[in-house]
Amino acid sequence: MAGCRGSLCCCCRWCCCCGERETRTPEELTILGETQEEEDEILPRKDYESLDYDRCINDPYLEVLETMDNKKGRRYEAVKWMMVFAIGVCTGLVSRRGRGSLCDFFVRLFSQLKFGVVQTSVEECSQKGCLALSLLELLGFNLTFVFLASLLVLIEPVAAGSGIPEIKCYLNGVKVPGIVRLRTLLCKVFGVLFSVAGGLFVGKEGPMIHSGAVVGAGLPQFQSISLRKIQFNFPYFRSDRDKRDFVSAGAAAGVAAAFGAPIGGTLFSLEEGSSFWNQGLTWKVLFCSMAATFTLNFFRSGIQFGSWGSFQLPGLLNFGEFKCSDSDKKCHLWTAMDLGFFVVMGVIGGLLGATFNCLNKRLAKYRMRNVHPKPKLVRVLESLLVSLVTTVVVFMASMVLGECRQMSSSSQIGNDSFQLQVTSEDVNSSIKTFFCPNETYNDMATLFFNPQEFAILQLFHQDGTFSPVTLALFFALYFLLACWTYGTSVPSGLFVPSLLCGAAFGRLVANVLKSYIGLGHIYSGTFALIGAAAFLGGVVRMTISLTVILIESTNEITYGLPIMITLMVAKWTGDFFNKGIYDIHVGLRGVPLLEWETEVEMDKLRASDIMEPNLTYVYPHTRIQSLVSILRTTVHHAFPVVTENRGNEKEFMKGNQLISNNIKFKKSSIVTRAGEQRRRSQSMKSYPSSELRNVCDEHVPEEPAEKEDLLQQMLERRYTPYPNLYPDQSPSEDWTMEERFRPLTFHGLILRSQLVTLLVRGVCYSESQSSASQPRLSYAEMAEDYPRYPDIHDLDLTLLNPRMIVDVTPYMNPSPFTVSPNTHVSQVFNLFRTMGLRHLPVVNAVGEIVGIITRHNLTFEFLHARLRQHYQTI
Numbered sequence: 001m002a003g004c005r006g007s008l009c010c011c012c013r014w015c016c017c018c019g020e021r022e023t024r025t026p027e028e029l030t031i032l033g034e035t036q037e038e039e040d041e042i043l044p045r046k047d048y049e050s051l052d053y054d055r056c057i058n059d060p061y062l063e064v065l066e067t068m069d070n071k072k073g074r075r076y077e078a079v080k081w082m083m084v085f086a087i088g089v090c091t092g093l094v095s096r097r098g099r100g101s102l103c104d105f106f107v108r109l110f111s112q113l114k115f116g117v118v119q120t121s122v123e124e125c126s127q128k129g130c131l132a133l134s135l136l137e138l139l140g141f142n143l144t145f146v147f148l149a150s151l152l153v154l155i156e157p158v159a160a161g162s163g164i165p166e167i168k169c170y171l172n173g174v175k176v177p178g179i180v181r182l183r184t185l186l187c188k189v190f191g192v193l194f195s196v197a198g199g200l201f202v203g204k205e206g207p208m209i210h211s212g213a214v215v216g217a218g219l220p221q222f223q224s225i226s227l228r229k230i231q232f233n234f235p236y237f238r239s240d241r242d243k244r245d246f247v248s249a250g251a252a253a254g255v256a257a258a259f260g261a262p263i264g265g266t267l268f269s270l271e272e273g274s275s276f277w278n279q280g281l282t283w284k285v286l287f288c289s290m291a292a293t294f295t296l297n298f299f300r301s302g303i304q305f306g307s308w309g310s311f312q313l314p315g316l317l318n319f320g321e322f323k324c325s326d327s328d329k330k331c332h333l334w335t336a337m338d339l340g341f342f343v344v345m346g347v348i349g350g351l352l353g354a355t356f357n358c359l360n361k362r363l364a365k366y367r368m369r370n371v372h373p374k375p376k377l378v379r380v381l382e383s384l385l386v387s388l389v390t391t392v393v394v395f396m397a398s399m400v401l402g403e404c405r406q407m408s409s410s411s412q413i414g415n416d417s418f419q420l421q422v423t424s425e426d427v428n429s430s431i432k433t434f435f436c437p438n439e440t441y442n443d444m445a446t447l448f449f450n451p452q453e454f455a456i457l458q459l460f461h462q463d464g465t466f467s468p469v470t471l472a473l474f475f476a477l478y479f480l481l482a483c484w485t486y487g488t489s490v491p492s493g494l495f496v497p498s499l500l501c502g503a504a505f506g507r508l509v510a511n512v513l514k515s516y517i518g519l520g521h522i523y524s525g526t527f528a529l530i531g532a533a534a535f536l537g538g539v540v541r542m543t544i545s546l547t548v549i550l551i552e553s554t555n556e557i558t559y560g561l562p563i564m565i566t567l568m569v570a571k572w573t574g575d576f577f578n579k580g581i582y583d584i585h586v587g588l589r590g591v592p593l594l595e596w597e598t599e600v601e602m603d604k605l606r607a608s609d610i611m612e613p614n615l616t617y618v619y620p621h622t623r624i625q626s627l628v629s630i631l632r633t634t635v636h637h638a639f640p641v642v643t644e645n646r647g648n649e650k651e652f653m654k655g656n657q658l659i660s661n662n663i664k665f666k667k668s669s670i671v672t673r674a675g676e677q678r679r680r681s682q683s684m685k686s687y688p689s690s691e692l693r694n695v696c697d698e699h700v701p702e703e704p705a706e707k708e709d710l711l712q713q714m715l716e717r718r719y720t721p722y723p724n725l726y727p728d729q730s731p732s733e734d735w736t737m738e739e740r741f742r743p744l745t746f747h748g749l750i751l752r753s754q755l756v757t758l759l760v761r762g763v764c765y766s767e768s769q770s771s772a773s774q775p776r777l778s779y780a781e782m783a784e785d786y787p788r789y790p791d792i793h794d795l796d797l798t799l800l801n802p803r804m805i806v807d808v809t810p811y812m813n814p815s816p817f818t819v820s821p822n823t824h825v826s827q828v829f830n831l832f833r834t835m836g837l838r839h840l841p842v843v844n845a846v847g848e849i850v851g852i853i854t855r856h857n858l859t860f861e862f863l864h865a866r867l868r869q870h871y872q873t874i
Contacts, residue, residue: 048174048591049174049175050174050838050855051174051240051243051244051836052836052837053173053244053837054241054835054836054837055239057813057815059811060777060778060781060782060811063779064779076236079236080237080284083219083246085287085291086219087215087216087220087246087249087291088256088287088288088289088291088292088295089292089295091208091254091288091295092253092257092291092292092293092296092299093295107193107196107204107451108451110141111197114138114141114142114199115449117137117141118141119434121137131399135391138391139391141199142200143384143387143388143391145195145197146195146198146199146384146386146387146490147383149191149192149195149198149491150379150489150490151380152187152190152491153191153489153490154376154379155183156181156183156184157489158177158179158181159184159188159191159491160490161486161491162206162209162210162492162493162495163188163206163211163213164206164209164210164582165582165583165585165586166179166210167179167209167210167213168582169586169591171247171248171251171269172594173836173855174591174593174855180216180218180247181218182214182218184210185210188207189211191490191491192491192492192493195490196451198387199387199391199394200386200387200485200490200492201452201485202486202491202492202496203495203496203497204493204496205259205493205495206258206493206496207491208258209251209255209268210254211254212252212253213250213251213254215250215253216247216248216250216288217243217246220242220243220246221243238780238783238784238786239786240787241836243787244836245281248281248285249269249284249289250288251269252265252266252268252285252286252289253288253291254292255545255549256292256293257292257293257295257296259549259553260293260296260297260318260552261553262290262552263289263548264545264552265285265289265292265549266285266286267545270282270544270545271545318553319457319529319553320457322523322526322554333526333556333558334523334559338526338562339561341513341527342565342566343565343566343569345505345509345527345530345534345566346537346567346569346570346573347569347573349502349505349531349536349537349573350534350538350572350573351574352535352538353538353540353541354573354578356479356483356539357574357578357580358577358578360486360487360581361588363483363484364487364584367382367487368588379489380489382488382489383489383490386485390481390485393477394449397448397474397477398435398445398448398449399434399435401470402442402470403442403443403444404437404440405441405465406439406440432445432449433445434449443465444470444473444474446458446465446466447466447470447474447504448474452496452497455500456496456500456532459500459504459506460503460525460529466507468511468515471504471505475501475505479501482497494540494581495536498532499535501535502532502535503528503532504531505534506527506528506529506530506531506534507524507527507528507531508531510522510523510524513527526562529563530563530566532550533546533563533567533570534567534569534570535570537571538573538574539574539580540581540582541571541575541579542567543568543571592855592856593859594833594855595860596833597826597829597830598826598829598858598863602829602863604867605825605863605867606821606824607819607825607842608842608851609866609870610853610858610862611821611850611857612853612857613850615851615852616630616634616639617640617642617849618639618640618755619641620807620809621806621807621808622805622806623804623806624764624797624800624804624805624806625802625803627759627806628759631752631755631759631792632792636752637751637752637753638749638751638752638838640744640841640849640852641746641747641809641812642746643744643747644743644744644745745847745848745849746841746848746849747809747814748809748814750808752792753785753786753789754811754812755806755808756790756791756795757777757781757785758777758811759800760795761775761781763775763777763806764804764805764806765804765805766801766803766804767805771805771807774806774807777811782811816839816840816841817837818840818842818843819842819853820843820844821844821850821851825858825863828858829858833858839852839854840853
């Protein structure tokens with residue numbers, strides 16, 4: 001039998017290895033950047049901190065409530081509304097100055113300079129045969145701009161990309177380092193300017209969401225780490241709860257300013273971001289979005305048209321007015337017969353979006369393995385390579401693949417604000433005549449050598465301008481280059497490139513239906529809009545908010561039904577293959593993002609199956625030496641405050657059923673408490689005090705290999721009293737295993753930041769005094785260092801007496817949310833996500849803490865690993 005077993009292992013070595021790999025949990029793998037071989041998926045990292053949306057109702061907070069009457073409460077609420085309005089106005093101003101006016105001005109200035117020089121060179125070199133010189137001039141402009149954009153990303157790496165995945169993580173409850181800093185905002189604003197001017201297939205509207213979020217995070221704080229000397233004594237809104245609400249409002253304001261869609265911005269924050277929502281937050285976010293929209297509209301209308309207060313330009317991206325020609329009486333924007341085509345386009349858009357996401361994911365993984373580990377200069381070189389290839393492809397495609405089409409005497413876009421009058425004497429900048437004779441224009445160059453917003457408008461509103469071959473080639477080239485560009489080390493957005501790529505696809509469908517099927521009554525602009533919605537929905541997988549954004553951008557409510565159907569079909573089709581592009585990049589970063597709900601089969605697990613039983617706890621009255629040891633030897637951000645429940649242990653030894661059922665939750669934590677004491681004693685060596693006894697050299701007995709035998713021995717022993725310990729004393733490292741194994745009554749949670757603040761401010765008392773003599777800190781003093789509390793390793797604690805005692809009960813959260821060990825995982829998940837929790841203690845029926853649940857215990861990968869263990873146990 002042994003031989004047979006050996007041969008099976010030898011013959012099925014690969015299968016055995018795979019089976020063993022599947023049984024491994026995320027904790028058994030190297031969690032930072034480690035991948036599972038069978039799926040090559042990156043596991044959630046544990047170095048991301050969570051935001052704490054739950055209020056800590058401790059004594060300092062209650063003191064504030066006691067002094068706050070109805071008048072002060074209304075004043076506080078009024079200040080919050082003023083802050084929301086200020087965030088909206090500032091986001092609109094950032095849009096006007098940072099993007100809508102200044103950024104657009106410089107983008108257009110650089111583009112006009114670049115294309116003017118190139119066009120003059122092309123016209124001259126077409127006769128002289130020196131087109132290579134024109135290409136070199138275009139390369140010089142583009143490479144210079146992209147190089148500057150890459151340098152800004154080197155200054156602040158978080159500024160790369162659109163910032164939407166990072167803001168989505170923040171609103172989901174994960175603290176991404178540096179994502180809402182002022183330096184990030186500046187690098188992203190100017191980086192997008194150079195990225196777009198450099199000819200990369202990126203958009204400047206997407207990063208508006210990130211910009212608004214930074215404004216929302218920083219403005220109510222009245223401080224910035226980049227401007228340390230500018231400090232205001234503003235004690236309000238110093239919590240994760242308030243900050244995340246303001247970030248939600250700022251992100252919504254960014255969407256509203258970019259697309260002129262305040263309702264769509266509100267729904268974006270609800271659908272894609274915040275895990276906690278209420279009616280009051282809805283009103284504030286909508287008010288902020290309205291303020292941003294009309295602030296941007298007011299200044300853009302006044303600057304461009306000189307009519308201050310007319311509100312003619314609602315957003316940075318406007319799709320214009322969709323209407324049929326007055327001469328065509330049979331034309332309709334869309335009919336019921338067209339819905340079938342829209343559904344098919346939704347399916348194709350979902351497939352194209354899934355393909356785009358799959359290719360981009362592979363490119364991102366390649367960058368993570370081969371580009372990011374190398375010196376930062378390699379990232380700059382990659383961006384320059386993308387710019388080089390893009391420029392050459394655009395130039396060669398316009399020269400070789402473009403068709404020279406006859407120019408009509410007038411060709412205009414339907415919206416009066418975007419009219420394009422084209423004559424032989426005054427060639428409009430949006431119609432490119434590259435490589436074509438007089439009275440003709442190059443349709444491929446008209447798409448490639450124009451700002452993306454104007455190219456979208458041409459596809460939406462100009463009829464008969466582009467041939468099907470040109471549209472097909474443009475779509476293929478733009479698809480591949482945009483996929484390669486997204487993820488490089490430059491600030492970039494994805495909304496506008498996806499819209500342009502999808503608009504070309506939709507316009508191609510309309511041309512095919514008109515030319516080859518004979519459906520001459522269809523409106524090409526509608527199919528271009530539906531194609532843009534299908535492709536964008538297949539890439540980002542947004543439904544509610546994207547539907548409203550597109551409706552508000554078109555100012556045509558009749559498009560609501562076809563857009564909604566198309567987006568739903570595109571999302572369902574794409575979800576069959578992979579996730580949305582933003583979720584993919586969140587997963588590649590290893591961020592522990594929580595979905596909306598768990599799978600149905602997860603209810604086979606209970607809280608006891610997923611909790612962390614290895615607890616590091618503190619007593620209500622703990623010595624400074626013990627607190628310093630705990631903080632220096634652990635990375636936990638919260639600690640249960642417990643006392644020994646000796647009465648329950650007596651009942652436990654007598655065989656009480658409730659306590660006996662709890663034994664299985666304590667098996668894995670018995671040895672851990674011994675290890676915890678050993679870690680504490682080892683940390684005492686580095687504590688700067690001669691009063692501490694060096695216990696690191698003491699021999700620590702080996703822990704028994706079999707926990708079951710130890711538990712059985714304890715059950716068989718009669719109750720013997722514990723050593724006589726006062727509540728003020730810390731656990732002794734001389735305790736035996738039996739002494740350490742005792743029921744722990746749960747009293748509350750204390751955060752690491754709170755303990756550090758107590759140590760920094762010397763909040764303690766001596767053994768000869770009462771705990772009432774301990775200094776008291778106010779709520780403002782406890783939150784003064786928010787959000788950057790000192791690190792315990794950077795503190796000089798030589799002046800503190802390690803034998804002093806700290807009473808943590810006034811500052812702990814005495815009533816956090818808790819669950820029973822038998823609670824189903826779906827209930828645990830819903831409570832944790834909807835309430836925005838950071839820690840969820842697991843407490844049994846008699847008030848003893850048996851474990852704790854954090855965000856990492858509820859991730860998709862962790863739950864599936866525990867479910868596999870559950871099936872194997874069965």
